[in-house]
Amino acid sequence: MLEDWVTNQGFIKPAKWPRGGLYPHQAAGFIEELRRFITHDLLLERTREYRSPSRVLDGVRIARLREKQPLIEAFEDYERATRNRQRKLRSVTGEISDLANVAAQFHVVAPTLAGAIRRHHLDKLISLDGQLKPLVLEWSTAAHFARTSGAEIAWLPVGASGPEFIARANGIEWEVECKWQSQMITHLLGLDKADALAAMIIGQVKSLSLQGHLQVIVPVEFDSSTLDKRQDWLASLSALCGPGAVDIQLPGGIQVQGDLRPVDGSGLDADEWMASMKARLPNGARLYAESKAIGRTAQNPLELQMISPRRTGVDLVEYLWDRKFSKAAMQCSADRGGVLVFEWEGVEDPAVFSDSPGIQDLLARTYDQIS
Secondary structure (H helix, E strand, O other): OOOHHHHOOOOOOOOOOOOOOHHHHHHHHHHHHHHHHHHHHHHHHHHHHOOOOHHOOOOOHHHHHHOOOHHHHHHHHHHHHOOHHHHOOOOHHHHHHOOOOOOOHHHHHHHHOHHHHHHHHHHOOOOOOHHHHHHHHHHHHHHHHHHHHHHHHEEEEOOOOOOOOEEEEEEEEEEEEEEOOOOOOHHHOOOHHHHHHHHHHHHHHHHHHEEEEEEOOOOOOOOOHHOOHHHHHHHHHHHHOOOEEEEEEEEEEEEEEEEEOHHHHHEEHHHHHHHHHOOOOOEEEEEEEEEEEOOOEEEEEEEEEEEOOOOHHHHHHHHHHHHHHHHHHHOOOOOOOOEEEEEOOOOOOHHHHHHHHHHHHHHHHHHHHHO
16 A cells, blocks of 8 residues: 555645854744644634643643743744835844744745645644654654755655654665654653642742742652542642741641742742752752742742652653653565654763663664564
8 A cells, every 4th residue: 555655646845944054134034934824813823722721720730831832922022123025124033033943844844745734734733632743853854854955755655554754765665664752751740740738839829929949749658540539629729828937748748848938029030040940950850930920020039849750760761662662663564775764852962872771772673573
């Protein structure tokens, strides 16, 4: 089936990657091209969903949504920077830089997208449920092969079993499967459960008009299913009842420590506050932060660190094999060469892959399966 599809559909040559970097005039052109792909109406619809009152009033939820779909706010920044596209873009910084990079990737792959595949990519691009980052990995990988090898690209049909796409250059074809992985894979406490716990604690603190910092320590034996009993948890949080030093125990052995004080309208530079929180965050801990935004000032800041059990060693390697590596290998047919592309969020030093026996074992097992 895969062979018949490639024969019938053929390969399409991507556009060229911009030379010399993304200057403001180039970035603006690519952003406008991406905006036309999304369409004004769809972008407006997603922005309304993103800015819905139920989300805006839930700080944890909007922060998580911002991670999953950063393009909404990036487009808003672009509109402000260009005064609703009435003046030229003068600089490419911050979220506009990230938006321009995504737009440039789209410019390269756009000629290879048609019909149902084009619509499928659009749905993932503008979704609010975390499909953007895996899609951008696919685009950047296709753009890489186009830029470095002059490769042509053939995307597989929507819903078909197999790799993301097949590339061809100089008479050689190879299958490409991409897997994007959040750094949260190491946590035993799932992200949704951690967010729910953090939201309840932050909600209690805000209801008392307090600010400050808290550290939440979740033990290995904690049963996360108990978090579904929201009313019981809200009752237990009554132990968090006023300003001062905090040292309480919640159901399941969860420890909450820290210091709280009444809100007083004081504020910190938002960028400096965020940098300082990240600098003192324990390795592997999750960070939650709430404040009232007044321009670039974070007023009445509240910081919550959450330390929870993590997968390590053999357990992590086996989990990665079951969830990512073996599945990626199985997507390739073995009729051609295969390239598996993994992107790991939050990993800044590539030496963790070359120096880790567990990762090297995963790579060896993957090679054995795909070959």
